[in-house]
Amino acid sequence: MASARRVAVTGLGLVSPFGGDLADFFGRMLRGESAIRLYTREDDVLRPLSVPAVRCANFDADAALGRSLSYTMDRYSQLGTTAALSAWRDAGLPRTKDAPRNDWGVSWGTALGGTLTFESGYIEMLRNGRERVPPLSVVLGMSNAAASHISIQLGLGASSATYSVACASSAVAIGEALPKIRSGEATLMVVGGSEAPLSYGVVRAWEAMRILALGDEASAVRACRPFSSDRQGLVLGEGAGAMVLEDWDHAVRRGARIYAEFAGCGSTSDHDHLVRPNVDGQTRAMRMAIQDGGMTPDEVDYINAHGTATREGDPIEIAAIRGVFGSRSAAVAVSATKSMHGHMLGATGVVEAIITVLSLASQEAPPTAYLDDLDRECTGVRHITGGSLRGSLRAALSNSFAFGGSNTVLAFRAPH
């Protein structure tokens, strides 16, 4: 249930696959621009990779963080720390070691952590016959590395935890920060997630599930088509996003810009199947988020869907939305922005939350890209297609439904 303490979103930051800043990223989302490209990677021994993917190709870790810091990080930490520092700046917070911040913490999400470090270590040992790996391997590879680096760089003394819940990791991380601020345990939390999963092994593992969309140079950009009749599957990506969540009164007192209110969260388990999602589990999560947010379904004007473009998943999510909103479903705007930024696994939840928050702040929501031919199993909601939707957006949900059946829905309210 909603408590007296409200939670404000006062800072946003991400590493954009387009290479630009946050405003540039959101502008492209609104215009329906996809960052998906054909990713090819040669290999001496094995069949080379060639798969549609989203990469932060312009990201320069040394420039963003300084070499002596970036050297101590796996790419997943480099992306994550950069996003967190960006959100911190965006929140108008100073980088100072003076003020003690023992009630400011970190809540981070990642599905695979330092998986690139593991892969290069295995290649060195198993293929190149080396007996030892570099001594920083443990601290690069450990899944809490990003959260630790963020705490260290920003001097944050409250809890610094990392959540690993597959596709819902950063959504869970965001949700778990909510009760900490509501209860007064924390005044401010830097939340988000990061993922650098495009190792050889990880891509091949996903290919083996036969749910990755295929493509070539020309078709890659539109490979991820949620809710389309001819959708072919999901597109993997790397990325990072961060938000600053803050006690509302604290934010107002320091004159912070408030993007939106983080109103509520609902987390459930399907307890059904390792990969096939479940309507009931998703419905319960959305209802729970709405109730926790102190709102009614009638107030929700936009849903950023999980919408991965798998054959199986998309209709189940639409059915769940219709279960929650009933006769009003056709008026609820829905879009699946993975059509443009791909599925960044542990980082997806926060990037979609950022899009949802910016939609409320600007009163303009992005479309599902390339949705020309709506699957009749996905009808019944107001799909945003073509361009953006401008209108009165009072409250919005961001859905994350993970393998293993973990569902987390975040509820935001436009600031007032």
Add this chain to the structure above:
Amino acid sequence: MNSAMKQDHLTVLSEFLHKRENIDPARVTPEASLEELRVDSLLLLELLFEFEDRLGVKMPQDIPRPKTVGDLLGIVDKVTAGNGV
């Protein structure tokens, strides 16, 4: 151990510190304090690994924590000369 080899080890060290932490090689003298050169416990591990790699030796598990560049080079010298530390 002749002075040419000692110079070699010092060069390995200063090259690594320059590459890694952008330390001016002129500061890397035998008297220099490792702490002042920003060599913390993690960087020391990397240095030992670098010496192992470059010189084809194995640094022993328990070595006294060197305080100066000279201390560290002394350890490396002993290992490459085949003596125990």
